[in-house]
Amino acid sequence: MAEASEQALLRRFLLGLAEGMNAAADSTDKIRDTLVKVSSAYGRDDTDVVVLPTVILIETGSGEGGRVAIRSSLNASFRFDQIAALYRLIEVARRAEITPLDGITRLNEIGAMKPTHGWVVRTFGHAVLTTGLALLLAPTWQGALVAFVLGAFIGVAKLVRSPTLQIVFPVFAAFACATAVFLIAPYFAVGDPIRLLIAPLATFLPGGVLTTAVVELAAGQMLAGASRLVFGLVQLSLLAFGILAAGTLVGVASSSYVALDSGEVFPWWVALFGVLLFAIGNYLHFSAPPRTFGWVLLVLLVAYSGQVVGGALIGASVSGFIGALAMTPVVLWVATLRHGAPSQLTFLPAFWLLVPGAAGLVGLTEAIGTTRGYADFADALVSIMSIALGVLIGTALYRVVHQGAEEIADFHIDVPAALVEEETPPFWARLLPGTPRSFWGGRRRGSTPAERADASPPPQLAEKSAPSSQATGS
Template sequence: MTEAADQALLRRFLLGLAEGMNAAADSTDKIRDTLVKVSSAYGRDDTDVVVLPTVILIETAAGDEGRVAIRSSVNASFRFDQIAALYRLIDAAGRAELTPLEGITRLNEIGAMKPSHGWIVRTFGHAVLTTGLALLLAPTWQGALVAFVLGAFIGVAKLVRSPTLQIVFPVFAAFACATAVFLIAPYFAIGDPIRLLIAPLATFLPGGVLTTAVVELAAGQMLAGASRLVFGLVQLSLLAFGILAAGTLVGVGSSSYVALDSGDGFPWWTALFGVLLFAIGNYLHFSAPPRTFGWVLLVLLVAYTGQVAGGALIGASVSGFIGALAMTPVVLWIATLRHGAPSQLTFLPAFWLLVPGAAGLVGLTEAIGTTRGYEDFAEALISIMSIALGVLIGTALYRVVHQGAEEIADFHIDVPAALAEETAPPFWARLLPGTPRSFWGRRRRAASSPRRADASMPPPLAEKSAPSSQATGS
């Protein structure tokens, strides 16, 4: 196979890896670093990568021999079993254990993977996930029962795989759940109706998108971070619109949009039971590999403990900062273990448990549906930013401890070799005899220049006789 064909296969393989990591909700800076590492493992250190949430560009070689491949990323999302298989492939590619053609075949197999659980188990898992979150947000038995039923309804509806319906489905889900909760609230003690609504809508909340956006902005990926931030805020607004539309249809007052105190309906250990149910629900609904369940549960417990401690020490609005700061190093440490779990497998459930998007949804709904307005919207933004800041600081601290501090990169542009000029040596080096462009060499050249400049002077005898002697010897 020719070198051009090998490069084309490598570019196609790298595009597939980038598209898969986009489907796993990875940040663009991490995707770029991974592709550069894989390309280097295959002997290509001249690869340049540009990654955006919807566009991927990869160039191999440089100059006139450079070739660019481009791909528009599809709107796909991987289950947890697909994410685990993708990261196993990335580990193998980082050691060049398979050819690019074999890697492309593996990527296609990952994209066509069937869920390890059937639709009934996955629907039940979504219902369990919703119930566990309801026990943390609105702890009443009636609220937990309503959350289980709504979670099963959303779980069945999410089985429909249609790109067109996925755009409008969050609004429909928010409208349907809010209508049911507002109609039931006057007759059953379900607790806070707004917080109860968060449970069945948890997997639609853009908490991970918003946090990834802030991390990308901090990493200098302005286009990717800004686009994700706008997308996350629009998704929050659509969910809030569905809730407000249901409230208008049912005819609820503005007081129904204000979050109430959760109360002390359950003992303290109920929260731990809710975290366990939340982990089980994620495992069943997203078809996670069995070996990852313990790691997910560990991260959830760390995140929840940090959030509770942050609420007691600092306040509820920034309690997510402590939870995110505590769980981020644990997530990154687990990803480095031989039998650990990929970071996205443990990050995403922790995001939904910390509910950065849930706090934003509550605040946005209150801001639009009540007279409190900007105060609630500001609290929503503070809640989102606090968790994003916790993830950012936790990631930075882990990298400093695990990898060491890196110096700031210098701004530098390589000049083509044909136009490059000889770099002048430092002054101290030019004082030493025998170094390039030395002052001593210049003096010797100046002393001999008159003799060499005279074109009429015949060359030395030795120089004239050397060719003839060599010819004789030959």
């Protein structure tokens, strides 16, 4: 009874960890690997895990003694301070230094954490984040000022916490921002109006979702990857609908939906200043721990530098590949440091900076609102896949250098213990105990049910027999 209770607590703890990692926007393959390692640390090597974006199943035990726990994952999202606390707990759980009951208590505390910064600071942080991104996407001083005001407006609106409103809020945000930009654009040199709209909508863009979807598809997680891909495309469609609805209301021409050249050339340091503002905005708006700011800024600089180099050498459509390839090893390296930062905490801002979702929104808006067709949207999908490919290759290179090449998992199915065939030595070998098996060979007993019923192995050999090894496939 005590063992069954301990298994139930462990299953609940693992379910909580999986739900937390889902809220941190981690990929399902990484969640599964983490849960298997945590379970092994608690002495349970017979744990199997199925993780989907909205459903989690965990089985402990095998055969008739196995028990399954299931949980419908909530559509929650963690701030950066909660992500940092969650991954600190995971590191402790990897070493089994906390009981499952205390771990569940700690998970509940993480879920109920209050933001480190007040609403004024978080709103200001969203405005600064928007301004930094505007300097990278539509670099004009007037556009940066408009982006700051719109970012502050969206930051205040995001303070309202309602599951119902969260479904329609992206459409409202896109409609309000697009209406303001389309009305202001004829009178102020805001640069490209479509790209300027990306800045205040940055935190709604499913760039991380789409990239994670492609990574999961490449890793063989077809259900999770396909569902995330559809979800991300629906989010893009909702944002594009809000922009087009605003354009219809204001009465703009179809040419207004086409990305334009701002015509203003800023000095090179303005882009670095934009990256710095973007990092500061993320730190303030998402209440990131102070010790992580430097790491986030480092990853952002590496990602942006890689994107710039990729754009100069290869082209804009696949420049994100170089940016993702450059920043992924840095992200994984930082996560291994004692005073580093969790990978998701540095990955997410880098995803938003590489703006695969921004490119998708521009392409979808142009495809629907103009006669240019879907060529731009196809280019956006190529950009998304190039970033995902960069993440995959960067992860593989880091693992080869840091951990060495991993063996390919074997396909293996466990046979029930009662049906396992056992080796029996010949009669003369049983008369000479201790004789090496290489000398007397062996034959397989129990090749048929009649033979298995006819005889049983000696007690001393039965004690030495072991069940088939656990499946190593992931």
